[in-house]
Amino acid sequence: MERYKVIREIGDGTCGNVFRAYDIETNEIVAVKKMKRKFYHWEECISLREVKALQKLNHPNIVMLKGVTMENHELFFIFEHMECNLYDVIRERRAPFSEEEIRKFMVQILQGLVYMHNNGYFHRDLKPENLLVTNNIVKIADFGLAREVCSSPPYTDYVSTRWYRAPEVLLQASAYTPAIDMWAVGAILAELFTLSPLFPGETETDQLYKICSVLGSPDHSVWPEGMNLPRSNRLQFFQIPPRNLWELIPNASLEAIDLIQQLCSWDPKRRPTAEQSLHHPFFNVGKWVPRPLHDASYPRTNESRASPRLELNLWGFGTEPDDLDLTLSLKPSSVTGDYNI
Numbered sequence: 001m002e003r004y005k006v007i008r009e010i011g012d013g014t015c016g017n018v019f020r021a022y023d024i025e026t027n028e029i030v031a032v033k034k035m036k037r038k039f040y041h042w043e044e045c046i047s048l049r050e051v052k053a054l055q056k057l058n059h060p061n062i063v064m065l066k067g068v069t070m071e072n073h074e075l076f077f078i079f080e081h082m083e084c085n086l087y088d089v090i091r092e093r094r095a096p097f098s099e100e101e102i103r104k105f106m107v108q109i110l111q112g113l114v115y116m117h118n119n120g121y122f123h124r125d126l127k128p129e130n131l132l133v134t135n136n137i138v139k140i141a142d143f144g145l146a147r148e149v150c151s152s153p154p155y156t157d158y159v160s161t162r163w164y165r166a167p168e169v170l171l172q173a174s175a176y177t178p179a180i181d182m183w184a185v186g187a188i189l190a191e192l193f194t195l196s197p198l199f200p201g202e203t204e205t206d207q208l209y210k211i212c213s214v215l216g217s218p219d220h221s222v223w224p225e226g227m228n229l230p231r232s233n234r235l236q237f238f239q240i241p242p243r244n245l246w247e248l249i250p251n252a253s254l255e256a257i258d259l260i261q262q263l264c265s266w267d268p269k270r271r272p273t274a275e276q277s278l279h280h281p282f283f284n285v286g287k288w289v290p291r292p293l294h295d296a297s298y299p300r301t302n303e304s305r306a307s308p309r310l311e312l313n314l315w316g317f318g319t320e321p322d323d324l325d326l327t328l329s330l331k332p333s334s335v336t337g338d339y340n341i
């Protein structure tokens with residue numbers, strides 16, 4: 001470890017301490033994560049989930065693992081260095097983020113997740129502290145709990161952070177899917193608007209109570225499988241009607257509210273995937289894409305374009321092509337970003 005000169009400690013997590021350090025071979029600043037437990041064999045180190053996942057995943061929105069070193073039974077991960085994490089960004093924020101800023105964060109998180117899920121991994125512990133930020137670039141970090149999508153259940157060693165924990169995990173489902181990451185994305189999206197957590201449970205039971213107080217208690221109609229999970233009897237204590245999300249998150253557009261609502265569905269099967277989320281109207285607000293001139297259905301005059309078919313289902317993820325006129329005309333106040341999705 002002579003190669004790295006520690007500058008200062010920047011993180012103290014469950015599994016390791018993270019230091020900002022100077023790499024004297026490359027003249028770069030790096031982040032060195034020193035694992036808290038001791039290791040006695042190299043095989044033990046390279047079989048760690050964090051190492052296995054990060055060696056395979058190479059994406060601009062996933063933090064890069066530059067190397068792994070073992071010395072005196074201590075294991076060090078060398079990562080690209082990031083300035084801060086999204087938790088710090090939210091905590092230090094005095095005024096709400098604009099929807100444009102939120103969209104830019106979310107696109108990157110979702111692009112990282114699409115890549116990860118398509119490569120057969122899910123993260124299992126997404127939270128603002130695990131989203132690292134440098135100059136508005138967001139990268140997903142801390143793969144200590146990452147799982148291969150195809151690894152076999154039961155997943156009993158699961159210990160993710162409570163506030164972002166999906167209901168199927170709280171109710172002890174024996175198998176779960178990348179949809180648990182999508183629940184966390186919904187909670188993080190809401191938090192970016194309000195700057196405070198959507199479900200800040202103090203215990204596991206309180207976590208379920210907090211979720212019920214927002215979404216309303218689940219029943220067979222919204223989540224049939226959920227009603228038979230080992231701990232679902234805990235839900236019977238709470239008979240709570242749903243709140244209107246737009247009252248809880250008054251600064252969010254209808255598109256954002258709809259996306260949060262879909263991501264935070266009780267039933268994991270009803271949550272959009274990361275890829276589907278990127279196609280949600282929230283990411284297309286104000287985006288005008290002209291149709292080809294030979295398209296006979298394209299309205300030729302401003303007059304005909306001014307009458308959108310408002311009865312269309314805006315929020316479904318159907319296979320119908322987007323009605324871009326409609327998207328434009330329904331959300332005049334919002335953002336005009338263009339995203340590479």
Ligand SMILES: Nc1ncnc2c1ncn2[C@@H]1O[C@H](COP(=O)(O)OP(=O)(O)OP(=O)(O)O)[C@@H](O)[C@H]1O
Nearest residue numbers: 011013014015016018031079080081082085129142
């Ligand atoms: N590459 C990096 N660049 C800058 N800071 C980092 C980097 N990696 C981690 N950190 C900081 O260190 C903190 C802890 O890192 P990490 O989450 O990897 O550790 P952990 O022990 O697995 O934590 P947890 O308790 O979340 O499981 C992060 O929240 C972040 O603030």
